[in-house]
Amino acid sequence: LPSAMIFDVDGTLSETEELHRQAFNEIFAAEKLPWHWDAADYRRLLDVAGGKERIAHFLAAQPEGADRAVGRIAELHAAKTARYSALIAAGAALRPGVERLIREAKAAGVRLAIATTTSLPNVEALLGASLGREAIALFEVIGAGDVVPAKKPAPDIYQYVLERLALPASACVAFEDSTNGVRAARGAGLATIVTQGMYTEGDDFAGALAVLSDLGEPDAPYRHLAGAGAG
Numbered sequence: 584l585p586s587a588m589i590f591d592v593d594g595t596l597s598e599t600e601e602l603h604r605q606a607f608n609e610i611f612a613a614e615k616l617p618w619h620w621d622a623a624d625y626r627r628l629l630d631v632a633g634g635k636e637r638i639a640h641f642l643a644a645q646p647e648g649a650d651r652a653v654g655r656i657a658e659l660h661a662a663k664t665a666r667y668s669a670l671i672a673a674g675a676a677l678r679p680g681v682e683r684l685i686r687e688a689k690a691a692g693v694r695l696a697i698a699t700t701t702s703l704p705n706v707e708a709l710l711g712a713s714l715g716r717e718a719i720a721l722f723e724v725i726g727a728g729d730v731v732p733a734k735k736p737a738p739d740i741y742q743y744v745l746e747r748l749a750l751p752a753s754a755c756v757a758f759e760d761s762t763n764g765v766r767a768a769r770g771a772g773l774a775t776i777v778t779q780g781m782y783t784e785g786d787d788f789a790g791a792l793a794v795l796s797d798l799g800e801p802d803a804p805y806r807h808l809a810g811a812g813a814g
């Protein structure tokens with residue numbers, strides 16, 4: 584067993600990106616900003632990790648209107664975080680197998696941590712809504728949001744978490760869902776297991792230890808293999 588498991592949040596613990604997208608769009612509408620990100624737009628925008636960085640990247644490509652928002656990115660993003668946390672609190676499900684892995688790992692003495700680009704209130708809202716507030720304490724280290732200036736694919740957030748765990752990368756395993764996430768974890772020297780998600784299926788996961796559809800559930804071990812033998 585590894586000494587610690589380090590989990591990404593968005594796309595890995597839960598399919599949260601549709602709620603992030605909804606929260607961004609609701610804030611644009613509330614502020615009368617003429618933008619709406621559809622799913623295809625958002626898939627491209629996910630190349631830039633971090634909500635503030637994503638808005639800035641988007642604004643830089645707008646032919647007009649961006650000047651109304653460019654000085655307000657932090658304010659717009661704070662409103663988006665508040666909206667997203669409320670959406671998550673109203674209902675959030677973990678991906679298959681996540682709760683079982685977390686609980687079995689903890690029971691076996693494996694230390695648990697989080698390395699995410701998203702903001703801490705969002706992590707707490709997700710864990711609280713899915714596992715209960717007390718589950719936040721299952722994670723010994725939560726590296727989130729702006730605690731490191733360079734977001735994924737930079738390795739900084741994983742290095743931050745490893746330092747606080749006081750463990751070498753070789754003693755840990757990372758769980759990720761995206762190209763940026765794998766690059767960050769691999770950049771920190773971590774073996775990385777990928778569970779592909781709705782926005783990341785088929786992406787480049789070069790260097791990953793394994794690429795899975797999900798972490799499975801013991802009562803449905805062959806579910807995602809349906810059709811695998813065809814052809």
Ligand code: XBP
Binds near residue numbers: 591600603705763
């Ligand atoms: C997820 C992200 C996050 C969320 C938005 O990346 O890129 O930016 O989409 O979160 P990862 P914030 O799963 O690789 O950490 O708006 O709170 O930044």
Ligand code: MG
Binds near residue numbers: 594595760761
């Ligand atoms: Mg992710």
